[in-house]
Amino acid sequence: MGRRIRMVVGVGVLGAVLAMGTLAMAQGRDADGTRMQARQIAVGESHSDRLSPPQDREDWYFVRVDAAVELQVSVRVRPASAALRLEMQGATGDRLAVATSEQGSAVVTQRVNPGIYYVQVSGGEARYEMSVR
Numbered sequence: 001m002g003r004r005i006r007m008v009v010g011v012g013v014l015g016a017v018l019a020m021g022t023l024a025m026a027q028g029r030d031a032d033g034t035r036m037q038a039r040q041i042a043v044g045e046s047h048s049d050r051l052s053p054p055q056d057r058e059d060w061y062f063v064r065v066d067a068a069v070e071l072q073v074s075v076r077v078r079p080a081s082a083a084l085r086l087e088m089q090g091a092t093g094d095r096l097a098v099a100t101s102e103q104g105s106a107v108v109t110q111r112v113n114p115g116i117y118y119v120q121v122s123g124g125e126a127r128y129e130m131s132v133r
Contacts, residue, residue: 035093038062038118043071043132050127051084058122063132065114072109072133073119080104082126089118 038060084101097108
């Protein structure tokens, strides 16, 4: 009998976990909405995405740099009137460069050493294309 009770409790716990996961998905949790969930983007690549507040207020990316370079990240924003903030951070979270979109675009540029760098795009409802050079 004890075994049957444990099985029922196990199924109940599993059901609760699945329900919580479904609720999180229904609320529109963003797969790249935190620094820990940052998507990798390589130097020379572009990526299109969108922000859809209130669930998706920011997107995070990381770039791996193998040599000392001038790293440039730019975004083109649609609609051009949307205000986006672009921030480049070092591996430890130190802010290296910040820009706010004006007339549909924003650019941050920083001389960097080999390592990992993070980029945050945040703001209101907008589509954007980000390029890393």
